Amino acid sequence: MNIAVIGTGYVGLVQGVAFADVNHNVICVDKAEAKIKHLKDFCEGKRNDLPILEPDLPRLVKENYDKKRLVFSTDLKEAVRQSQIIFIAVGTPSNEDGSANLAYVQQVAKEIGAAMNYSSEEPVYKVIANKSTVPPGTYKIVHDIIAKETKNEFDIASNPEFLAEGRAVKDCLRPSRIVVGTANAKAASIMEELYAPFKDREVSIMFMSNIDAEMVKYASNTYLASQVALTNAMANLSRELGADWRKVLEGVKKDIRIGRFVYAGLGFGGSCFPKDVRELIHTMEQHRPGTKDLKYLKLVIEQNDAQKGIFIPRMEKYYNSLKGKKIAVWGTTFKPETDDVRESAGLHMIKELLLKGASVSAYDPSGSEQAIYILSLDEKLKPYLARLSFASDMYEGLKEAEGIVITVEWNDFRNPDFAQVKKLLKKPAIFDGKDILNPKQMEELGFDYFAVGRPDVLGHTKA
Helix, strand or coil: EEEECCCCCHHHHHHHHHHHHHHEEEEEECCCHHHHHHHHHHHCCCCCCCCCCCCCCHHHHHHHHHHHCCEEEECCCHHHCCCCCCCCCCCCCCCCCEEEECHHHHHHHHHHHHHCCCCCCCCCCCECCCCCCCCHHHHHHHHHHHHHCCCCEEEEEECCCCCCCCCCCHHHHHCCCEECCCCCHHHHHHHHHHCCEEEEEECCCEECCHHHHHHHHHHHHHHHHHHHHHHHHHHHHHHHHHCCHHHHHHHHCCCCCCCCCCCCCCCCCCCCHHHHHHHHHHCCCCCCCHHHHHHHHHHHHHHHHHEEEECHHHHHHHHHHCCEEEEEECCCCCCCCCCCCCCCCHHHHHHHHHCCEEEEEEEEEHHHHHHHHHHCCCCCCHHHHHEEEEEECCCHCCCCCCEEEECCCCCHHHCCHHHHHHHHCCEEEECCCCCCHHHHHHHHHEEEEEEEECCCCCCCCCC
């Protein structure tokens, strides 16, 4: 089948590659000429990186480009003409009030409608499938915009994505489920044909109404975000009681009804959970104002925001004051295997430490460049950025530092050279924001060790 994917970010690029990999012909379109040039240059061997970091994505992009199943273009009009299905996969960033900014979706819908105004021997018919995360009811908006631009026939399909950054390729090639929302049997048949190759991988395809499909995305991410918040609440209590949340988990996880977001940390970040919960809050405020349901969703965000800074008062108590202290921060991305730093615990930690008067040396295997850019935009931080540096490796920034804060569970951080770490640090203290290190080992090696869901270990101070 001939497919156009409008937008080459995390969702559009990965999904487009996945479709090409099952033998569809895919045109990935983006109005950003520099990004399309970047993608073409990579495919032609003129550079060795893609605009986004995702495991296995470079190989699949190159393979499918070489097989001529995947092309990149800035020409939306021609892509629409050539394609039977057009996917909208552009960003929907949050507005200041928490609502979804649909400007990019609306603009693309208008351009798709205008591009459909051509004649052919066969009647023109397109399926416009929305992959962007949008508030329930957006399908009507998209339909009405396109209908104003063209008299040719089309249908809207709501087809939410369920990709996790760092494993997006796996999630596309072997999705947990495929959800398609449409009111039209013809559109449903075309979408079923599109996804037929995935049936062989024992993937379930579910058909429902448009608004049901749009709601599935928000409900899924809000459930998961709520579990993260509840997990951290339980982990915080466990530490206060002297319990080890990791040990508690051994019993908790035996209940098959409980999901996988049960590991303590410094809260959720990234481009999905925070945004989607806030947007659902905005929708709830419109339809169920003043209810306990609305209050509950707001508490999920409040707990998460507080969790990101949970180490700060403990660090102030440990050091007496953070002013003048040098602290190393390991991790600026919101999770491993990505370069996405949006709403990450690492960035939050860096900001808080700088505002408390500390100097910070940060390191991340892939997110340092993005972190520097995001932090430089914060007007509140500009007077303090002279106290921030980024190390080229995980050990470089430890010299004369009085502690390390781990904010991401990169594999490099799970088993560092502790002898070298201790030698470089001015004070052997580790604040483990992902509870990935062994407390007993930390005590034996002479570290003061602080975790999220475990009792403190004072291996250095006691000695």
